[in-house]
Amino acid sequence: MNTIQQQIRTTLTELYNDSKNDRYNMVKGLAKSVFRPMQPMDFKDAYLSVSKEQGEGLKRLIKENNIKNIVEFGTSFGISTLFLAQGAMETGGSIITTELIASKAIKAIENFKKAGASELIEVRTGNAMHTLKNHNRPIDLLLLDGWKDLYLSLFQMLEPNFHSDTIIYVDNADMADTRKFLKTIGENKKYQLKSKFGGKVVLITTLK
Structure with missing residues (x-):
């Protein structure tokens, strides 16, 4: 294992340890939804990360499919991004x-x-419908893990950048807004959907 890979692993361990103490911020964000619909700022201090199992799965997915051009919607504190970086290094x-x-x-x-992975990652801050609006490069992997009601709009905006081997990784597939998105995509005979991790994740690929 090279030095950067080890730095990434160490940083991920620290971030997961921090996230174990983060229940308060998550509960505080959810509590606000009692009075109104949830909003992104409700979770500005909360870790909204993929599981370690999912992270390792993302690494394998990248390596097994020789994925190079990766777009992620929903950085949060960067846990999922660091798993992506581990795969991208390979x-x-x-x-x-x-x-x-x-x-x-x-x-x-x-x-x-801190993880030594900055050269692999470009961070764009703001609404993804604006920050990715003029994206003009092929997308090998699109990770959807941001605000769920934007999944469909973002998918449709980026769809011209997909190719026959593009994989769309949909997190939180069991949530209501995500299920609506997946129902719409599933009605398009161009795509096939495969459930992973007990239904928490769905992979969208193009039928060949």
Whole structure:
């Protein structure tokens, strides 16, 4: 294992340890939904990360499919991004990730520097419908892990950048807004959907 891979692993361990003490911020964000619909800023201090099992699965997915051009919607504090970076290091790939909340993006950038992975990752701060609007490169892997009601709009905006081997990784597939998105995509005979991790994740690929 090279030095950067080890730095990434160490940083991920520290971030997961921090996230174990984060239940308060998550509960605080959820409590606000009692009075109104949830909003991104409700979770500005909360870790919204993929599981370690999912992270390892993302690494394998990248390596097994020789994925190079990766786009992530929903950086949060950068845990999932660091797993993507581990895979991208094996394939010579790179990552564009976008985060709505500036304070989270700043913290994620610090984490990427600490992990020695900054050169692999471009962070775009702001609404993904704006930060990715003029994206003009092929997308090998699109990770959807941001605000769920934007999944469909973002998918449709980026669809011209998909190719026959593009994989769309949909996290939180069991949530109501995500299920609506998947129902719409599933009605398009061009795509096939495969459930993973007990239904928490769905992979969308193009039928060949």
